[in-house]
Amino acid sequence: MEALSKNFFLYLSNNSVLDRLAKKWGPKFGADKIVGGETFEQAVPLIQQLNNQGLDITVDHLGEFVSSEEEARNRAKECVETIQTISSNQLQSQVSVKLTSLGLDIRHDLVWENMITIMEEAKKHNVVITIDMEDSTRTEKTLEMYKALKEKYDNIGTVIQSYLYRSSEDLDDLNAYNPYLRLVKGAYKESGKVAFVEKSYVDDNLKHLIKKNLLNGNYTAVASHDDAMIEYTKSLAKENNIPSDQFEFQMLYGMRNDTQLALLKEGYKVRVYLPYGDDWYGYFMRRLAERPANVAFAVKGIFKK
Numbered sequence: 001m002e003a004l005s006k007n008f009f010l011y012l013s014n015n016s017v018l019d020r021l022a023k024k025w026g027p028k029f030g031a032d033k034i035v036g037g038e039t040f041e042q043a044v045p046l047i048q049q050l051n052n053q054g055l056d057i058t059v060d061h062l063g064e065f066v067s068s069e070e071e072a073r074n075r076a077k078e079c080v081e082t083i084q085t086i087s088s089n090q091l092q093s094q095v096s097v098k099l100t101s102l103g104l105d106i107r108h109d110l111v112w113e114n115m116i117t118i119m120e121e122a123k124k125h126n127v128v129i130t131i132d133m134e135d136s137t138r139t140e141k142t143l144e145m146y147k148a149l150k151e152k153y154d155n156i157g158t159v160i161q162s163y164l165y166r167s168s169e170d171l172d173d174l175n176a177y178n179p180y181l182r183l184v185k186g187a188y189k190e191s192g193k194v195a196f197v198e199k200s201y202v203d204d205n206l207k208h209l210i211k212k213n214l215l216n217g218n219y220t221a222v223a224s225h226d227d228a229m230i231e232y233t234k235s236l237a238k239e240n241n242i243p244s245d246q247f248e249f250q251m252l253y254g255m256r257n258d259t260q261l262a263l264l265k266e267g268y269k270v271r272v273y274l275p276y277g278d279d280w281y282g283y284f285m286r287r288l289a290e291r292p293a294n295v296a297f298a299v300k301g302i303f304k305k
C-alpha cells in the first residue's frame, strides 16, 4: 500500500497539466503549510521569525525544468535578487538551487554562466549556495559542475543521496575538494539499476555516508526527519569528538517543528529548507510520496476555505 501511494504521488509529480493548473491556483490543499509563499518578499517575515527562534534557513525558489534560455537567465537574475535581499535584511539564510532551473538540460555553458553570475553575487554578500541533487540522470553533470565551481569559490555545497549505489565512491572522489555536503536519502523515482530499492539499505548507506564524511573532516549537513539518523549522528559525533561546528541538521519547513526546536535546545545547529514560489506542485507531490501521513493535512486543506 505504501509503495503504491509513493508511486502514485511520484507519478502525479510529473503531470504537466496539473502542474500548470497549480500555478494558477497558488499553494493549496495544505501546500501553504510547507511552502513559504509565492514570492521571496512574502517569505522574508517568515524567515525573520524562524531566525528569531534560532533556526538557520536555506531558501529554494521552486521550479525545476525551464524550457528556454531566457527563462534560465531570469532564474539566475531572481537568485541574485534573493541574495541581495538576504544581505540587506541580514537574514541567516543560504540559497539552494537546482541546475535544471538554470538551464542544465539546455546548454552546459548557459548553466555555467548562470552559476558564475550567482556565485559572484553570493561571494560578495557571503551567502552559501547549495546545489540540490536531482534525479540520477543528472548526478554526474551536477557533481562535475560542483567540482568546477568549488575550484573557484569556497561558499558552495552540494547534495549526496544515499539511495544511489555510486554515492560512497562519490564521497571518496569529493574528499579532495574539502566539500560542504548535505546528505539525504533521495527523493526521486529511481530504478534498481542505479539505486537501492530496499529502504533498510538506503538507511544503512546514509549512516555510512554520514560517518565517512564526518571522519574525513568535512562539513556535513544531515538532512533527514528520521530519528534513527539524528540519533546516529549525535552518538557518532560524541564518540569521535567531532566538533559541533562541523555538522548541522536540516529539515524541511513544516516538518517536525518540535524536533527542530528540541535539537536547537540541545545546542545543535538546525537549518530549515524553505521553498517558495508558484511552482509548488512537484515539490508538494514528492513530499506526499515520502510520507503518506502528509496526505492527512493535504486532504484537510482541500476542505478548508
Ligand code: FAD
Binding pocket: 131, 132, 133, 134, 159, 161, 182, 184, 185, 186, 187, 188, 223, 224, 225, 226, 227, 229, 250, 251, 252, 255, 256, 272, 273, 290, 291
Ligand atoms: P523517511 O525515510 O522518509 O522517514 C523515516 C522516518 O522518519 C519515518 O518512518 C518517520 O518515523 C520519520 N519521519 C519522516 N518524516 C516525518 C515527518 N514529516 N514527521 C514526523 N516523522 C517523520 N532529496 C533529494 O533527492 N535531493 C535534494 O537535494 C534534497 N534536499 C533535501 C534537503 C533537506 C533539508 C531535506 C530534509 C531533505 C532533502 N531531500 C532531498 C529529500 C530527502 O532525500 C528525502 O526524500 C526526505 O528527507 C525523506 O527522508 P527522511 O530521511 O526525512 O525520512
